[in-house]
Amino acid sequence: MYSDKVMDHFTNPRNVGEISDANGIGEVGNARCGDIMKLWIKVEDDVITDIKFKTFGCGAAIATSSVITEMAIGKTIDEAEQITNKQVAEELHGLPSVKMHCSNLAAEALVAAIEDYRKNVAANSAS
Amino acid sequence: MYSDKVMDHFTNPRNVGEISDANGIGEVGNARCGDIMKLWIKVEDDVITDIKFKTFGCGAAIATSSVITEMAIGKTIDEAEQITNKQVAEELHGLPSVKMHCSNLAAEALVAAIEDYRKNVAANSAS
Amino acid sequence: MNEIYMDHAATTPVRQEVVEAMLPFFGSEYGNPSSVYGWGRRSRQALDQARDKVSELIGAEASEIIFTSGGSEGANLAIKGVAWAYQTKGKHIVSSAVEHHAVLDSVLWLKKQGFEVTIVPVDEEGMVSPAEVEKALRPDTILVSIMHANNEVGTIQPIKEIAEVVRGHGAFFHTDAVQTAGVLDINVAELGVDLLSLSAHKLYGPKGVGALYVRKGVRLDPLIHGGAQERRRRAGTENVAGIVGLAKALELAHLDRDEENARLVKLRDRLLEGLQQIPHTKINGSLVHRLPNNVNVCFQYIEGESMLLNLDLRGIAASSGSACTSGSLDPSHVLLAMGLTHEIAHGSLRLTLGRDNNEADIDFVLQEIPVIVERLREMSPLYQR
Amino acid sequence: MNEIYMDHAATTPVRQEVVEAMLPFFGSEYGNPSSVYGWGRRSRQALDQARDKVSELIGAEASEIIFTSGGSEGANLAIKGVAWAYQTKGKHIVSSAVEHHAVLDSVLWLKKQGFEVTIVPVDEEGMVSPAEVEKALRPDTILVSIMHANNEVGTIQPIKEIAEVVRGHGAFFHTDAVQTAGVLDINVAELGVDLLSLSAHKLYGPKGVGALYVRKGVRLDPLIHGGAQERRRRAGTENVAGIVGLAKALELAHLDRDEENARLVKLRDRLLEGLQQIPHTKINGSLVHRLPNNVNVCFQYIEGESMLLNLDLRGIAASSGSACTSGSLDPSHVLLAMGLTHEIAHGSLRLTLGRDNNEADIDFVLQEIPVIVERLREMSPLYQR
């Protein structure tokens, strides 16, 4: 069902955990649907220098969370914001069609984290 | 499907043919339904001394024709008239249920032959 | 006693290679294809491969194949499924007088449920004409079902021409290809059909499994509701072994189809010729548009079942349109639709050849049949020399 | 890697004796049971014997058995068949919230066709109460369908009591015994049911074959129209090999049912006990009225499919009511009907034991699961130690 790459990220997820001094946090999904992704990012000079995740969800949810941390790290937030769920799926060499929608929330989580970062920055500069 | 006794009568039918000087002939069934039985009887002193048949029909039709000739021969016409289709089936150790009605016309053919004989007698004594 | 099987239109033996392809799925590979673990994935893979193979062999896409429990389910699903799904669009269905009961009785049942039905007649060779189908079409016709070749008399219908007529009217077209799958070309694009049903046990595969082709875009209400199998169009844990067997059998059939058909046509024609020597004998069905393996004759003055029993006593397995073999009073609806009288139709005999038959079989049959016919005629009150 | 199969509620391996009983019917005994000649009669005889055996084992008469293509077809035939046959008498049907989709979706489809449906709730153990069924019955109720035991949580329903209630109201009663055939006593007279469906592949027989018991006098419209097979209630050339396999499997199951159940209960309870040691774990279903082989638990804060994948990586085959295994968004309708929240229902795991499992398997599973649960919880944003 899953590609080898999905299984690799599922069995050895990269960047699991939290960042205590994160300056952006994104959370998407809800427990009702069986998928929650939470992403922590650390942004320095507009570049994502650290990223960690925690995910409640199926194999696809965990693998997409893991792979997006690899895709995002080192990118500027403007670049990272452009990553789509489709690209995430492609990076994993495809996902089963039933998983494309319900369990591939990674790009949305990343966007949410970046938005949170921007809000924090705006709040800080305003104060 | 058929009992050994049916197959015996089907493969070695008794009394096939016609009786040239028969004094009773009975025919029942029709080609539309796929079964026609014709019985010739020779009656002497109210006793059936000879009987022959010709049948167009399935295995059950041929076997019931054959067995009724054995059952009837030597009987008085009053006795022979009492033979039922059910008795014919029993004599053959049973018939498949789908065959009970459509292909077991033997008793009716015998009754028809006896009636024909009676008519002939009446006609002869009247003349 | 030497047994000669000449009833391949009724069913066929499962080829050894087919049994071998099936065996693992009774043994170690018993997983449910819906399961995520290894056993399940391996079953799923076998299922996917079978689907690819079947779809490829009939010129379809994998997603257009629904595996069924056989030809009858396939025809029922095609007909009732389309009828239910499109009942708001129209309630008129067209079929022919010589269809298998799986089609005819489905259509007649729908009639009881409020659909309208037109049964197209056939000519004396059992042929449906595209013009008659055209005449039957109405603006509210949603489905036409005409078989590819007839199971009794072997007449092959002009499916391509009929399909064109039907397409022109915007109705869907189902063909029952149970007798032609593995024998003729059933490329669905070539034929131009929207639905096509086939059955494994008629093509040297196992009983109880079949396939229904449904062109992409054609909606169906399921006949069997439940799990999400077969893209929610046919519920039930998949008969993995059977499906693998079906795919293998169809594949094998295609390997040497042309040679085998040529061989069968020769045997068939030898048999037909020999039988025509018997007086008062009528060949049924088209001599031109005919399945390579089908012989169907009527012997006047005798009844089919007693013929079959006598053949069986000599080790020959054959079939008849006789009423008595089906337990009904009327003989074959196919022969009657072709204009035969009841009397003659009762005396029909069908011999259908297969891979296991050879010339010696034909000669043996041709030696036995005249003797049996003569014997039964001697016994028949209808026969006057 | 050692593979441990613990998903016997999904499907079971075919027992060797069953395969051996089936093989002749792929080989030399390929006749169509409707044929009059030797091959046909031998197939017919095998079919008759299988029917006798199955009917005897469930306390029915041979004429009351219809062979089907599995549990889903059986349930569909029972429900739609009775609904169609008795629609002039009434159009109300009762079922429960925890039925298999083969039942639920049949009933819901009939609703779309104009029937009325009442779905009876269950308690937190998944139990249907006879009183609730009684409340649902109306003068126009023609059919009630309540499963014998649930396939997810293993809860055994009080079928006898429910049947009594239904009989008192003059409706017919169908039970889906797919999970109990071969395991519990399914004597139809004892249970008091009018219809009962079962499936071979759940009891160590082949996939794609099942049986439906229909009490004498209960009418059915066929689901599959066509030939005169199965007393005109289910058309299609019979899957002789499969039917022989079903009968053999059911016979074998009955030979040592009590010993095997006792063995399974021991294993099951050892497993249940071990799993309860894991914190934030909930056992689902009744602990008293429970199938001998069923374990169903929810691990809070984690999702079922990721659990299954991890188990699979360690060679353990299991199942989940997770939404993600079915491709839907909602988790098991059974767990939701029992009052579980979506969050918790997503984290369910079903382990169903069988003949091939032993104590060592249980111990291995009990060693692996806590590690996996801990690892997934570490990864879960919902989990706070």
Ligand SMILES: Cc1ncc(COP(=O)(O)O)c(C=O)c1O
């Ligand atoms: C309770 C129940 N009913 C019906 C079915 C359907 O049986 P089958 O897969 O044989 O169609 C199943 C299993 O899938 C089941 O567990």
Ligand SMILES: Cc1ncc(COP(=O)(O)O)c(C=O)c1O
């Ligand atoms: C033309 C035709 N259609 C349908 C069927 C039904 O197929 P099955 O017996 O596999 O259900 C048959 C054979 O019985 C057939 O010959």
